[in-house]
Structure formats: C-alpha cells, structure tokens
Amino acid sequence: MEFYNKPGDYDAINYIPHTESHGTKELWKTFWLLLGITVLDFVIYFVMPASGWRNFIFIFFGLVKAYYIVGAFMHLKHEKINLALVILVPMVFVLGLISGLLYEGSALEVMKSM
Amino acid sequence: MANHTSTQASFENQTTWAGGRSPFNVSYGKLMMWIFLLSDAFTFSTLLVQYGTQRFSNVVTPITTKWPDPASIFNHFPFMHGLHLPLLFVSVMTFILILSSVTMVLAVEAGHRKSKSEVARYMIYTIIGGIAFLSCQAWEWYTFIHEGARLDGNTFGITKQGYDHLHSVGFGDHFEWADGDRTFGPVPFAALFFIVTGFHGFHVFSGVVINVVVYIMTVRGVFERRGHYEMIEKAGLYWHFVDLVWVFVFTFFYLI
Numbered sequence: 001m002e003f004y005n006k007p008g009d010y011d012a013i014n015y016i017p018h019t020e021s022h023g024t025k026e027l028w029k030t031f032w033l034l035l036g037i038t039v040l041d042f043v044i045y046f047v048m049p050a051s052g053w054r055n056f057i058f059i060f061f062g063l064v065k066a067y068y069i070v071g072a073f074m075h076l077k078h079e080k081i082n083l084a085l086v087i088l089v090p091m092v093f094v095l096g097l098i099s100g101l102l103y104e105g106s107a108l109e110v111m112k113s114m
Numbered sequence: 115m116a117n118h119t120s121t122q123a124s125f126e127n128q129t130t131w132a133g134g135r136s137p138f139n140v141s142y143g144k145l146m147m148w149i150f151l152l153s154d155a156f157t158f159s160t161l162l163v164q165y166g167t168q169r170f171s172n173v174v175t176p177i178t179t180k181w182p183d184p185a186s187i188f189n190h191f192p193f194m195h196g197l198h199l200p201l202l203f204v205s206v207m208t209f210i211l212i213l214s215s216v217t218m219v220l221a222v223e224a225g226h227r228k229s230k231s232e233v234a235r236y237m238i239y240t241i242i243g244g245i246a247f248l249s250c251q252a253w254e255w256y257t258f259i260h261e262g263a264r265l266d267g268n269t270f271g272i273t274k275q276g277y278d279h280l281h282s283v284g285f286g287d288h289f290e291w292a293d294g295d296r297t298f299g300p301v302p303f304a305a306l307f308f309i310v311t312g313f314h315g316f317h318v319f320s321g322v323v324i325n326v327v328v329y330i331m332t333v334r335g336v337f338e339r340r341g342h343y344e345m346i347e348k349a350g351l352y353w354h355f356v357d358l359v360w361v362f363v364f365t366f367f368y369l370i
Binding site for chain 1: 137138139140145148151152155156159162163166167168169170171172173183201205208209212213215216218219220223225226227285342344347350351354355357358361362364365369370
C-alpha cells in the first residue's frame with residue numbers, strides 16, 4: 001500500500017483532491033450560531049408553555065443546527081452537489097416519516113381510549 | 115511506474131461516470147465514510163420514529179400525565195443535590211459536544227495546512243471533550259437509575275398531584291418527590307431513553323477511540339509521511355455526525 005502514500009501519486013480509488021485551508025472564520029461563526037440557538041432553545045423552554053407550536057420551533061431549530069453542522073463542519077456545502085444530494089435526499093423522506101408519525105401518534109392515543 | 119504520467123492522463127480524460135475516477139471528487143475512504151454515516155442516520159431515525167410514535171400516543175390526560183415532562187425528570191445537576199434545575203445539565207452536555215466539534219474541525223483545518231503540532235493539540239482537546247461528555251452521560255444514567263428507572267420499567271408516571279407539585283416549584287428551588295406524585299408510567303419512556311442515549315453514547319465512545327488512534331498516528335508522523343491529513347477529515351466526519359445525532363436526541367428527548 002506504499003504507492004498512494006507518496007504525495008503527487010495519482011490513483012483512481014485513493015484519489016485525494018487538492019485540499020487547502022479556508023481559514024477558521026466560518027468555523028467560529030458556526031460555533032457561535034450553534035451556541036446561540038442552544039441558548040435560545042433553553043430560554044424558549046421556560047418562557048413558552050408547551051404546545052404544538054413550541055415543538056415546531058424546537059424541531060425547526062434542530063434542523064437549522066443540523067444544516068450548519070453538516071454544511072460547515074462536515075464541509076458538505078463545499079462538496080460536489082451530486083454527493084450532497086445522494087446524502088440529503090433520502091433524509092428528506094426520513095424526516096417526512098418522523099414528522100408524520102409524531103402526528104399519527106396522537107391519533108393512536110385517541111384510538112387506544114376508544 | 116514508467117508510464118505513470120500517461121496513466122494519469124487517461125484517468126482524467128474519462129468522463130465522470132465512466133469508472134476509474136471518483137465522480138464525487140472525493141477519495142474512496144471519505145465517500146465510504148459518508149455512506150456509512152447515511153446508513154447510521156437511518157438507524158438513528160428508526161429509533162426516533164419509535165420514540166415519536168410512543169411519545170405522542172401517551173400524552174397528557176386530565177387525570178394523569180402519562181408521559182412525563184422529560185426536563186422535569188432530568189432536573190439534577192452535580193453538586194447541587196435536591197435542587198430543581200431542569201434542562202440545565204443536558205444543555206451543558208450539549209455545549210461540551212459543540213465545543214469538541216469545533217476543536218475537531220480546527221484539527222481538520224490545521225491538517226489542511228499540514229501543521230502536525232496543531233493537529234495533535236486540537237485532537238487532544240477533542241478527546242478531552244468526548245471523555246467529558248461520556249462522564250456526564252454516565253452520571254445522568256446513574257442518577258436516573260438511582261431514581262427507579264429501568265430498561266423494563268418506568269416509575270415516572272406522573273399523577274395529577276405530581277404534575278401540580280412539579281409546576282409549583284421554580285427554577286433552582288428545592289424539590290423532592292412526595293408520596294403519590296409518581297406511579298408506573300409507560301415502559302417505552304425509560305426503555306427508549308436508555309436505548310437511544312446508550313446507542314448514542316456508544317457512538318461517542320467509538321468516536322473517542324477513533325480520535326485516540328488518529329492522534330497517535332499524527333504524533334508518530336504517519337500522516338506527515340503520507341503527505342496529507344485526510345484521515346483527520348474522516349474521523350472528523352464521524353465525530354460531527356455524533357454531534358448531529360445529539361442535536362436531535364436533545365430536541366426529541368428533552369425539549370419536546
């Protein structure tokens with residue numbers, strides 16, 4: 001396995017693209033954003049009474065945090081679009097299933113008491 | 115390797131999907147890490163689907179709160195015994211994990227600049243963050259089990275009296291369960307808590323092991339000889355995924 005350990009060697013399977021640093025500015029910005037949203041979660045939990053709307057806000061904030069972790073930290077924003085789509089499109093369907101079953105769960109509750 | 119240059123040229127001349135090159139412009143290892151994370155995301159999704167269904171089919175009734183308000187259950191904080199501090203400890207855990215994510219991504223960035231000492235330093239910070247998170251989780255499990263939660267039983271069915279009791283205490287007030295506050299509640303509450311946070315905790319543990327291995331490889335100069343620090347990126351992808359899962363565990367288990 002020596003051949004691809006040398007810089008400059010081109011190998012199709014172990015192809016390493018040229019990497020360069022984009023600086024740490026975006027990373028720290030993402031950190032403060034994630035921290036801010038988490039603090040906001042904490043505040044909303046105590047300020048707002050429990051309701052469907054509050055759940056919606058929490059899930060929305062979770063998705064925003066996910067966008068920044070996947071986009072900036074995991075660098076998916078800067079990858080080729082077809083790689084991003086392969087990963088994100090199935091997750092959209094899974095999210096649909098989760099939100100659907102959250103809703104259907106309430107219907108199950110009603111049916112159980114009938 | 116005499117015809118090395120001509121081989122390279124023939125690879126680059128091929129069209130994107132003709133084989134022999136990565137259509138996603140990432141290395142094999144990185145692509146496989148992404149595919150693994152996608153399958154792992156499906157695994158966690160099935161657990162969250164289960165949780166969501168159980169959570170909303172056991173909601174509040176006029177007489178009892180069948181499904182306990184999670185933050186009121188996890189209202190403890192180390193060294194502040196008996197105080198009602200809902201959500202505070204998990205928020206600290208979330209903060210620890212976000213912080214270790216940042217040090218991880220700083221290690222990746224240092225790897226792009228091929229700065230061995232910086233990569234090693236940030237990896238150490240990340241490992242410390244991971245161990246801190248695991249310790250927090252161990253403490254939380256210990257407290258929860260101590261209070262009567264089991265994988266196959268749940269003593270956190272909150273009665274009307276308990277519901278009123280919980281909502282009469284303010285943040286930081288002294289709180290202790292009274293007789294009649296609690297009864298047996300839905301088993302999935304405790305079971306899913308242990309399964310999902312346990313599964314996530316196991317991922318954190320694996321992540322710490324991977325980070326330690328990568329740290330040792332960095333210090334021993336393996337990546338320096340290899341000429342690139344892409345292994346840090348792959349370990350980083352996994353570590354950030356663990357953080358990502360925690361975002362949703364935090365949302366679904368503690369906030370909702």
